Amino acid sequence: MSDRLDVRRTAKLYLGGKFPRSESGRTYEVEAADGRFLANAALASRKDVRDAVGAARKAQPGWAGATAYNRGQVLYRVAEMLEGRRVQFAHELVDAEGCKPKEAAAQVDAAIDRWVWYAGWSDKFHQVDGGLNPVAGPYFNLSVPEPTGVVGAIAPQGSSLLGLVAVLAPIIVSGNTVVVVTSRERPLPAVSLGEVLATSDVPGGVVNILTGDAEELAPILAGHLDVNALDLTGCAGTDTTELEVLAAENVKRVVRPPAEEPSFEPVPAGPRRILAFCETKTVWHPKGT
Amino acid sequence: MMTDTTTTPVPDLVTPSWDYAPAPEARGIATIREHYGLFIGGEFVDPASDASFATISPSTEEHLAEVALADATDVDRAVAAARKAAKGWQKLSGAQRGKYLYRLARLLQERAREFAVLESIDNGKPIRETRDGDVPTAAAFLFYHAGWADKLDHAGLGPDPRPLGVAGQVIPWNFPLLMLSWKIAPALATGNTVVIKPAETTPLTALLFAELCQQADLPPGVVNIVTGAGETGAAIVAHDDVDKVAFTGSTAVGKAIQRELAGTRKRLTLELGGKAANIVYDDAPIDQAVEGIVDGIFFNQGHVCCAGSRLLVQESIHDEVVDRLKARLQTLRLGDPLDKNTDIGAINSAQQLERITTLTDTGEAEGAERWSPDCELPDQGFWFRPTVFTNVAQAARIATEEIFGPVLSVLTFRTPDEAVAKANNTAYGLSAGIWTDKGSRILWTADRLKAGVVWANTFNRFDPTSPFGGYKESGFGREGGRHGLAAYLAASDDVEVSR
CATH class of the missing domain: 3.40.309.10 (Aldehyde Dehydrogenase; Chain A, domain 2)
Incomplete structure (x- = not known):
């Protein structure tokens, strides 16, 4: 046995492609399921939300403008990078969620496979959802789904990796960018996912990960006038009336929380979660000689 | 030799004066009653409070009719009628529901000129538009959605999607009949029943549409029409037994409705303002x-x-x-x-x-x-x-x-x-x-x-x-096409992605 001291990581935010500390200087203690000290995570603030939304807005046109094939390859690259870190993530899940190693490994595998599943949707959901409309007149008329813009998301509080991926991937695959608030008690797998994204050709600002307290940050995201949609999946079982009231100020699209946090293990039946963050655009043009 | 120096003026063909003799459409085809009740449970009924309001012709300011003013009690009655009808309506096969919608489409086509004239009188818009636009397009929406009623497995929500229940619908005065058709057609095709409120300045074509529901033998309570202004609309939106709200109107009111529905399980679609x-x-x-x-x-x-x-x-x-x-x-x-x-x-x-x-x-x-x-x-x-x-x-x-x-x-x-x-x-x-x-x-x-x-x-x-x-503050959800059906359906097989 070596008596070498391990080198511990400073857990930081992932914002605009960089890893800053919270501008507030605040941190909070993260404990393992068994009560051990794990890390001091950044406790993101109102200003971090503002900066993250700014980064997401800046990155959005470029990400939406990339080809669907390109976005698919980037999402697939995330899966490749995660695959190489399966052991690390399984350890983190055992610590964070207190599950058995076998269960943790299954969660990591499911998270990787979910990236692959959504990567494949990148250039397909348009055809599944959109198409030619047979209007009664001499017009070419086409409807296609397009990303809605910048999405604010609250990650599931329980499922700290698979749940996070199940929320993130469908938001970004269409060309949205996202600001996500992690599980408060289990933020470290999200911090590690940020490190994976940074090395996976995901352009900076496409995914912004804020560790901290959703109760503090969600109202800020919900009321932000440069956020187009709000995913409250992570608020499962809580009363989100206040958040939805704030969201109405600029008519945000809101995905409401389920009554309780679902198992994210089953592969979704279709691309509905992608489409929940898309707008249908319909284009008309006359036909003639 | 030309001796006459006077010339005949050449007509200016580029900017002619376009004088036209009057060509009025016959007004007699539309009968306007003195009083209108509320259309609840398949018949016209008096409002609880006996209150009414006037609808006038905006082109002449002529008084057209007194229309019942529905209050919260009346809305409650209408929602109860819609709830009572919902079970039977959902139990009908899609093909049967579709046939009712086909009937409505045909009835509207048969009485198209009557609707066009009445719409022009009550709204003030030109007969050219009501005759060639509003009314035929309203009929087309009914006809189109009729065909969807028995094909909902293909609506994009997986097999056997469920209707939401009772839809509360509030529509504007700019396309009174057309907006009614945009709202009622998809709701009925998908197995929902409706309580709809036309705008207070343009209630007459909605009330004439109620006659079509009677002529079509539409089961009582499937379509309920309550007339009134903002308070009546607010009572529909806030009603506990309404499962879905569809609103077309101003962005300010749309935001207020979104706030009102915050924290509920009611589904919402909004079609709001624009500045194109x-x-x-x-x-x-x-x-x-x-x-x-x-x-x-x-x-x-x-x-x-x-x-x-x-x-x-x-x-x-x-x-x-x-x-x-x-x-x-x-x-x-x-x-x-x-x-x-x-x-x-x-x-x-x-x-x-x-x-x-x-x-x-x-x-x-x-x-x-x-x-x-x-x-x-x-x-x-x-x-x-x-x-x-x-x-x-x-x-x-x-x-x-x-x-x-x-x-x-x-x-x-x-x-x-x-x-x-x-x-x-x-x-x-x-x-x-x-x-x-x-x-x-x-x-x-x-x-x-x-x-x-x-x-x-x-x-x-x-x-x-x-x-x-629309995008952004013009609202969310779509009306028309396969996409419009999603506003009135819930998937039966998927994790709820409720928006």
């Missing part, structure tokens, strides 16, 4: 573009949420486009909505006329140049001349706020990037127009516009197969 950019590039076919600009903003007196109210003209052709636009506007005929030659009808209400007047006054105050064609306004009724503002600043109120009247603001741009940036510089995102002969430029521009409907080399086209709805 109509972009004219320097290579556009200018005569066609001018027709499109006119159609875009002066159709239906500009009472159109998707109206092309911001004209963005490439700088090099600004003067030419504005000159030709003015020449064209001189030929528009404003007046009696029932005259078949009328292009511009009456403003829908005194209140709306006041709003248009106030906003256009700010246009001048903020430094824009105002122009209207010479045309006489009738002595009675609510009227506003078609108005064009040039030299409009991007931040001016007339360039940012929805006027909902026949008022066009003209702005300029130099490059395609600037056109797109200016077009998207709005809180709204309902529609946009593009005029150019270059295909690649159309597609490039269309890709970048944050608008739910983009009309290229055309404007203000609608079709039941074509999804309609």
Whole structure:
């Protein structure tokens, strides 16, 4: 046995492609399921939300403008990078969620496979959802789904990796960018996912990960006038009336929380979660000689 | 040898005077009753409070009828009727439900002229539009959705999607019958029952539609029509036993409804305001573009949420486009909505006329140049001349706020990037127009516009197969096409993605 001291990581935010500390200087203690000290995570603030939304807005046109094939390859690259870190993530899940190693490994595998599943949707959901409309007149008329813009998301509080991926991937695959608030008690797998994204050709600002307290940050995201949609999946079982009231100020699209946090293990039946963050655009043009 | 030096004047064929003899549509085809009750549970009933309000003709200010004013008790009764009917309606096969909708579509076609005349009288819009637009399109929406009723497995929500239950629907005064059809057709096809409130200034065609429901033997309670103003609408939205709310109207009211529904499980779709950019590039076919600009903003007196109210003209052709636009506007005929030659009808209400007047006054105050064609306004009724503002600043109120009247603001741009940036510089995102002969430029521009409907080399086209709805503060959800069905269905096999 070596008596070498391990080198511990400073857990930081992932914002605009960089890893800053919270501008507030605040941190909070993260404990393992068994009560051990794990890390001091950044406790993101109102200003971090503002900066993250700014980064997401800046990155959005470029990400939406990339080809669907390109976005698919980037999402697939995330899966490749995660695959190489399966052991690390399984350890983190055992610590964070207190599950058995076998269960943790299954969660990591499911998270990787979910990236692959959504990567494949990148250039397909348009055809599944959109198409030619047979209007009664001499017009070419086409409807296609397009990303809605910048999405604010609250990650599931329980499922700290698979749940996070199940929320993130469908938001970004269409060309949205996202600001996500992690599980408060289990933020470290999200911090590690940020490190994976940074090395996976995901352009900076496409995914912004804020560790901290959703109760503090969600109202800020919900009321932000440069956020187009709000995913409250992570608020499962809580009363989100206040958040939805704030969201109405600029008519945000809101995905409401389920009554309780679902198992994210089953592969979704279709691309509905992608489409929940898309707008249908319909284009008309006359036909003639 | 020519000795006579007098010459016969050559007629000016470019700007003729276009004098037309009156050509009024016969008014007698539409019967207006003195009093109207509420349509609840398949019959007309008196409201609990006996209160009523008047509906008038906006073109003459003539009193047309007294209409029941529904309060919360009446709304409760209507929702109860819809709830009671829901079970049986859902149990019917899709094919049966579809047949009722086909009946409604046919009945509306049979009585189309009656509806067109009544709509023009109650709303003030030209008979040309009600006859050729509102009524046939309303019938087409019913016919289209009838065919969906037994094909819902293909609606995109997986096998066997469920209806939501009772839909509460609140519609505006600008397309009274058409909006009723947009709301009722998808709701019924998907197995929902409805409580719908027409706007207080235009209730008559909805109440005539109630007669069609009776003629079609539609089961009682499947369609309930309650009349009233904002408070009646608010009672529908807030009712505990309403499962879904669909609203078309102003962004301010839409936001209030979204707040009201916060924290509930009620589903919501909103079709709100707009401030559409109509972009004219320097290579556009200018005569066609001018027709499109006119159609875009002066159709239906500009009472159109998707109206092309911001004209963005490439700088090099600004003067030419504005000159030709003015020449064209001189030929528009404003007046009696029932005259078949009328292009511009009456403003829908005194209140709306006041709003248009106030906003256009700010246009001048903020430094824009105002122009209207010479045309006489009738002595009675609510009227506003078609108005064009040039030299409009991007931040001016007339360039940012929805006027909902026949008022066009003209702005300029130099490059395609600037056109797109200016077009998207709005809180709204309902529609946009593009005029150019270059295909690649159309597609490039269309890709970048944050608008739910983009009309290229055309404007203000609608079709039941074509999804309609907005980005950003113009609302969410779509109406029409397969997409519109999702607003009234829940998937049975998927993790709930409720929006």
